[in-house]
Amino acid sequence: MTRASGDGTVGKALQVLEEVAALGRPVRFGEVLAASDFPKPTLYRLIQTLSSQGMLDHDPETNTYTPGTRLVRLAHSAWRQSSLAQVARPHLEALSALTGETIHLAKLDSAQVLYLDKCNAEQPVEMYSDAGKVGPAYCTGVGKAMLAFLPEDEAQSLIEQQSFHRFTDHTLTSAEVLTAELTQIRANGYGFDREEHEPTIICVSVPILSQTLRVLGALSVTSTTQRTNLAGLEQHVGDIQKSAQTIAAEAQRWSFPDQVKQQETRI
Amino acid sequence: MTRASGDGTVGKALQVLEEVAALGRPVRFGEVLAASDFPKPTLYRLIQTLSSQGMLDHDPETNTYTPGTRLVRLAHSAWRQSSLAQVARPHLEALSALTGETIHLAKLDSAQVLYLDKCNAEQPVEMYSDAGKVGPAYCTGVGKAMLAFLPEDEAQSLIEQQSFHRFTDHTLTSAEVLTAELTQIRANGYGFDREEHEPTIICVSVPILSQTLRVLGALSVTSTTQRTNLAGLEQHVGDIQKSAQTIAAEAQRWSFPDQVKQQETRI
DNA sequence: AACTAAGTTTCATTAAATGAAACCTTGGAA
DNA sequence: TTCCAAGGTTTCATTTAATGAAACTTAGTT
Incomplete structure (x- = not known):
């Protein structure tokens, strides 16, 4: 598969x-x-x-x-019925308003992170410029949050596929260090990006887990070291965890083919 | 083909x-x-x-x-290098700010209209909710603008594929009436949607034509009968025609593989 | 436990994809 | 204009993959 x-x-x-x-x-x-x-x-x-x-x-x-x-056209359809993106939208907006920061929604696509949506308090989203974008899993908040909650064998397989390219001084550049970090994230229930992908960019992230603990995606609150620090971001953990739970529950409900919604064709 | x-x-x-x-x-x-x-x-x-x-x-x-x-992911790439969408973005924003109305960018996808982008002065765009959406060609401003400037045989073929479903009292419901309308649009250089698809929704539209007069897409300024009327919309014709020309020129330049831009992978 | 519907595999048959080579076609250069 | 060359297209015998009727397995009932 x-x-x-x-x-x-x-x-x-x-x-x-x-x-x-x-x-x-x-x-x-x-x-x-x-x-x-x-x-x-x-x-x-x-x-x-x-x-x-x-x-x-x-x-x-x-x-x-x-x-x-x-x-x-097909992607429009894919995005529309990607239960995650559809269901998460209002929560991203709420989180963005609540925290005043940028919120990311992502899921795994093979060993990479695929961003499904982004919500920024200040400037409106540039359509398609972010959704569809891919990034590394080993050095982004959302990526690590998802890897941490994967079954051992799956996580192992994906970790082996990471490039471990050093983007910044803080990038984790080996499977060993990453694995230790993932254990920590799993224990805490959330993870950080400590300027690992881009200098000054930090974030806190949580996985979106189904009732059976399958990894559906991840949420993150992103900011910069100029605006705040890890402790500041940590304060949002409760909020994003609650959102992640709600999104998971709604996405699950949405997946069951009980409601046959007609596709809207007007604009 | x-x-x-x-x-x-x-x-x-x-x-x-x-x-x-x-x-x-x-x-x-x-x-x-x-x-x-x-x-x-x-x-x-x-x-x-x-x-x-x-x-x-x-x-x-x-x-x-x-x-x-x-x-x-693939659509992100498609949209990114669709010369039209990429190049048109700033012009849509400028037009939206200038007119205070909603601007649509569309192209033909078979016999249907495919919306590539939308810019609304007031509320930020809901990502993917509009780009990728398809609509009928025979009863939308952008659709008619594009059909009007197609070569005779191509237009004929596409007209035959229209459903001519009556959405409103103003919908053009036969190939004959539509053809007459298209002749008019071709003569004027721009067209209207007179509440033909949705009640109270009106728009003025122009084609985006290449130097060889090939139809690349269309632009429209959309409003409602509560806010303005056709005469009001007609005042924007000069502006959107100028934008359409600029977009066409820039898109053409963009199509020639002289600049090899690396794809951005960060978010 | 027996049954039923949904999903999966088998294998001889049929159809499609393959690629080396030959053939066009287009846009320069002489 | 004529020739040439690079880029693009077609041919056809061969190889490979897709096909689908039927048989089989699995999951979800009654």
Whole structure:
């Protein structure tokens, strides 16, 4: 059930899509060919298929490809019914108002952290600029909070996949140190980011756990060393834990197909 | 190059993904089976593949599937490098501030309108609630603006695909009336939504055209009959036309792979 | 415990993907 | 304009994967 690199043709097609996305700009066939291991005609037809399916957009003027708008439409649907994001929204807003800080909602995507939402007291969210973003698990508050509450074997497997790149002086750069930290987080029920990913950026984070203690995601309150310190953030622990519990309960309820809500098509 | 329903296995897999997304809630295998034409083992393996690829998320507790978070990550990338959305953002904000009204950015996705962004002067945008949303082309300002500036044959083909469902008393409900309206819009260079989709909701819209007059998207200023009227909206035409031109020029420049920007991974 | 519905696997068959090579097509340069 | 070369597209015999009827296993009843 883990991400396999090659499930038949579908896996290959998605790999191509990922490669185009990774290039981060409109690319020509030849550029994808150079960046990819597929033989020319195979890649050609995969790109044809993806384009014809709207998963890649083709600009006939520059003869370039970009990830397609069908993805945006599908992601809208994914986000909408990701029980977590849907249900968590009002809680993020409440927490943001209560703490005056930035609130993050994230979940695990393979060994990485995927941010689902962000709520900032001051400036309005720049749409899509944060949701969908990925980050490292070993040096972010939300990442560590989730790793700490995973079953031993799963956590171990994900820890092995971390890069342990040193972003700052405070980055935990080995599996051993991280594991010790995770034990601590598990004991406390919450964790910190002590400027481990970006200088001056600190946060306190809690996991969102289902009734069966499965890790659904994580919440964090982020601030800077100019504004506050770890002790200051620690005061919010009660609030975010309560929110995390409520979100988990609501998400669980939402998952059961008892209410068949019609999708809203108007804007 | 138009959306084909079945390009091999990839097309089928995406069809399944679309079906799960359309159900709009966590679904079990059996439900997808009932909603789908695929034989049981085929559908089973397609769902397996999609899950293993992260395009579907599987909840082991309820044994249900939802569109996967990988979509959110890919869409982030798609949105980021959709030259239009990226480039248009500051212009939407400026227009919103200037007019005090809601600004929409949309593009065509097959015969439908896909909203890429929205900017509201008063309340901050609810993330993902609007971007990714689809709407009808024949009864929205942005839809008509785009149809009006399409090549004759393309427009004809898309007009034939419209449902012409009557949403309000003002909805244009036949290809003939719509075609006449489009001629008018083409002559004027801008169009209106006269409460055609939702009562009291009116807007003025312009296409975003490339230098070769290809339709890239559309912009609209939306308001209500309580706040203003068509004549009031018409005053904004000059501003949004200027923005549309600037956006087109910037998007075009952006499309040429001269600047290789590294993707930002921090949050 | 017996039953039923839901989900999963098997395997011979069928269909699709593959890629080396050849073939177009487009945009420069002579 | 003609030629050339790089980028893009098609062919076709071969390989590989997808297919689905039926059989099987599992989970959830009655």
